Amino acid sequence: xxxxxxxxxxxxxxxxxxxxxxxxxxxxxxxxxxxxxxxxxxxxxxxxxxxxxxxxxxxxxxxxxxxxxxxxxxxxxxxxxxxxxxxxxxxxxxxxxxxxxxxxxxxxxxxxxxxxxxxxxxxxxxxxxxxxxxxxxxxxxxxxxxxxxxxxxxxxxxxxxxxxxxxxxxxxxxxxxxxxxxxxxxxxxxxxxxxxxxxxxxxxxxxxxxxxxxxxxxxxxxxxxxxxxxxxxxxxxxxxxxxxxxxxxxxxxxxxxxxx
Amino acid sequence: xxxxxxxxxxxxxxxxxxxxxxxxxxxxxxxxxxxxxxxxxxxxxxxxxxxxxxxxxxxxxxxxxxxxxxxxxxxxxxxxxxxxxxxxxxxxxxxxxxxxxxxxxxxxxxxxxxxxxxxxxxxxxxxxxxxxxxxxxxxxxxxxxxxxxxxxxxxxxxxxxxxxxxxxxxxxxxxxxxxxxxxxxxxxxxxxxxxxxxxxxxxxxxxxxxxxxxxxxxxxxxxxxxxxxxxxxxxxxxxxxxxxxxxxxxxxxxxxxxxxxxxxxxxxxxxxxxxxxxxxxxxxxxxxxxxxxxxxxxxxxxxxxxxxxxxxxxxxxxxxxxxxxxxxxxxxxxxxxxxxxxxxxxxxxxxxxxxxxxxxxxxxxxxxxxxxxxxxxxxx
Numbered sequence: 001x002x003x004x005x006x007x008x009x010x011x012x013x014x015x016x017x018x019x020x021x022x023x024x025x026x027x028x029x030x031x032x033x034x035x036x037x038x039x040x041x042x043x044x045x046x047x048x049x050x051x052x053x054x055x056x057x058x059x060x061x062x063x064x065x066x067x068x069x070x071x072x073x074x075x076x077x078x079x080x081x082x083x084x085x086x087x088x089x090x091x092x093x094x095x096x097x098x099x100x101x102x103x104x105x106x107x108x109x110x111x112x113x114x115x116x117x118x119x120x121x122x123x124x125x126x127x128x129x130x131x132x133x134x135x136x137x138x139x140x141x142x143x144x145x146x147x148x149x150x151x152x153x154x155x156x157x158x159x160x161x162x163x164x165x166x167x168x169x170x171x172x173x174x175x176x177x178x179x180x181x182x183x184x185x186x187x188x189x190x191x192x193x194x195x196x197x198x199x200x201x202x203x204x205x206x207x208x209x210x211x212x213x214x215x216x217x218x219x220x221x222x223x224x225x226x227x228x229x230x231x232x233x234x235x236x237x238x239x240x241x242x243x244x245x246x247x248x249x250x251x252x253x254x255x256x257x258x259x260x
Numbered sequence: 261x262x263x264x265x266x267x268x269x270x271x272x273x274x275x276x277x278x279x280x281x282x283x284x285x286x287x288x289x290x291x292x293x294x295x296x297x298x299x300x301x302x303x304x305x306x307x308x309x310x311x312x313x314x315x316x317x318x319x320x321x322x323x324x325x326x327x328x329x330x331x332x333x334x335x336x337x338x339x340x341x342x343x344x345x346x347x348x349x350x351x352x353x354x355x356x357x358x359x360x361x362x363x364x365x366x367x368x369x370x371x372x373x374x375x376x377x378x379x380x381x382x383x384x385x386x387x388x389x390x391x392x393x394x395x396x397x398x399x400x401x402x403x404x405x406x407x408x409x410x411x412x413x414x415x416x417x418x419x420x421x422x423x424x425x426x427x428x429x430x431x432x433x434x435x436x437x438x439x440x441x442x443x444x445x446x447x448x449x450x451x452x453x454x455x456x457x458x459x460x461x462x463x464x465x466x467x468x469x470x471x472x473x474x475x476x477x478x479x480x481x482x483x484x485x486x487x488x489x490x491x492x493x494x495x496x497x498x499x500x501x502x503x504x505x506x507x508x509x510x511x512x513x514x515x516x517x518x519x520x521x522x523x524x525x526x527x528x529x530x531x532x533x534x535x536x537x538x539x540x541x542x543x544x545x546x547x548x549x550x551x552x553x554x555x556x557x558x559x560x561x562x563x564x565x566x567x568x569x570x571x572x573x574x575x576x577x578x579x580x581x582x583x584x585x586x587x588x589x590x591x592x593x594x595x596x597x598x599x600x601x602x603x604x605x606x607x608x609x610x611x612x613x614x615x616x617x618x619x620x621x622x623x624x625x626x627x628x629x630x631x632x633x634x635x636x637x638x639x640x
């Protein structure tokens with residue numbers, strides 16, 4: 001497996017430090033008002049003064065995201081199996097999935113909160129609804145991408161549909177599933193935040209709403225940054241899981257640039 | 261297949277592009293088309309301020325001088341428009357703004373805090389925002405002042421179905437009340453509780469967005485909602501549809517009276533173009549006076565700008581705004597004027613109850629009486 005090169009890490013870190021330095025300099029030099037764009041130092045000060053508060057609310061958003069994502073993964077893969085293996089189910093399930101995707105969650109979120117409640121469950125539900133579609137599509141695509149000759153071989157050897165699924169279709173679909181999971185995890189974060197924006201008393205989205213109402217832009221920025229870091233960490237977790245579960249898929253992807 | 265890509269068939273008229281070459285140049289062509297489209301769409305608009313020419317099309321015929329230099333201004337409403345905003349729309353269509361040389365465009369903020377921030381950031385020339393929110397914004401560095409008052413009697417209230425038993429202030433203990441983040445009625449709850457001898461800490465809140473407050477109460481997620489009394493007609497109508505009686509608990513009826521929303525302007529504009537501000541506020545006061553004289557016609561103007569509103573509810577919301585405007589102070593001094601006594605009361609309440617203010621805001625820095633006209637009243 002190709003390791004991340006130290007030089008790339010150093011370059012990335014230096015770029016981030018330089019960008020933060022420029023931001024601080026511009027805000028100070030041009031006397032940019034704090035309520036418009038706070039300086040990085042002000043953001044850090046705000047965060048450090050209430051680190052416990054931010055930790056609590058970050059954990060809540062993380063829980064909502066992870067729960068919604070996990071459910072979306074299970075239900076998404078099951079829905080994809082149904083679509084691939086049954087024409088009858090495909091004609092029923094596929095349009096429902098499409099409609100669920102097309103309806104804007106921002107518009108539906110207030111209704112969901114009223115029906116389900118203003119707690120964590122409704123936010124997890126919105127995260128599920130937002131993350132569901134890419135997982136279904138990528139899984140179904142992956143399962144249909146199985147090598148037809150291998151599928152024929154299973155038939156020739158009198159293999160059952162279960163064996164065909166476990167030994168051929170599912171392993172073939174894993175790289176595709178992980179592509180879908182990477183997209184879905186970022187969408188799950190967005191879904192949880194949409195729910196928190198609409199209502200409730202917890203989470204980073206709630207902190208952002210409060211911060212906006214009180215013109216505490218440093219608080220908004222602290223919440224954004226934590227949200228981004230959380231999203232990055234979740235994405236990285238999926239990447240690590242992919243390297244463990246699909247080592248052949250990752251290795252092939254990394255070899256392509258060197259073969260041209 | 262690779263050979264076919266490298267050796268395109270020759271045809272009459274010269275060499276045809278291969279598929280590979282087409283794919284290579286497509287992004288460049290696409291970017292070029294997009295850039296051309298953007299440039300075409302971004303033609304500089306005719307100079308925004310000042311512009312010459314006739315009065316805006318909506319002004320009644322014969323009212324505005326044809327060749328007057330018109331100034332384009334943006335007026336930022338505090339929230340999504342509803343009935344009370346007739347006060348601000350009226351001047352544009354009835355002609356007060358046009359006669360004073362203003363062409364007013366309207367936009368909406370997402371609450372008073374957002375409104376002050378946007379005015380301070382010069383995204384709008386004038387804004388409608390709560391006095392408390394202006395003081396708070398000032399502490400955060402937004403250099404804007406209240407220059408004209410429109411909501412004189414305190415509109416803060418708790419609206420609820422009567423069956424939930426919120427008839428007097430102490431009934432709030434143990435209840436869950438829906439609120440938006442930073443709702444002025446919620447911020448003032450400790451002061452309200454102190455005056456009325458109950459424990460604000462025993463009131464639970466449910467934070468939600470503005471349109472969801474009433475549905476949250478109807479669904480039983482909360483027993484009542486903090487709101488301005490201008491929302492009462494909507495609640496009453498919703499209650500009638502469900503055969504449910506609604507009730508309102510007004511802070512002003514229980515000892516907490518203070519100024520609410522007024523017109524905010526940046527310090528820079530007050531210093532740089534004071535005559536413009538005075539002329540605009542004079543025109544605004546005259547327009548509001550006309551609204552009080554002829555509220556049905558004023559309501560019709562609101563509906564013209566916001567056709568999706570319910571005419572009857574908007575008219576009743578406007579009536580609430582009128583009732584809370586025409587208090588004794590206004591009948592004595594005129595629309596828009598402010599008194600130091602009441603402003604001091606308002607200021608004390610705000611600085612005591614807005615905790616975590618970044619810095620102390622002095623009494624004189626967030627408001628001014630120099631720009632509002634005096635003596636403008638509806639013709640009786």
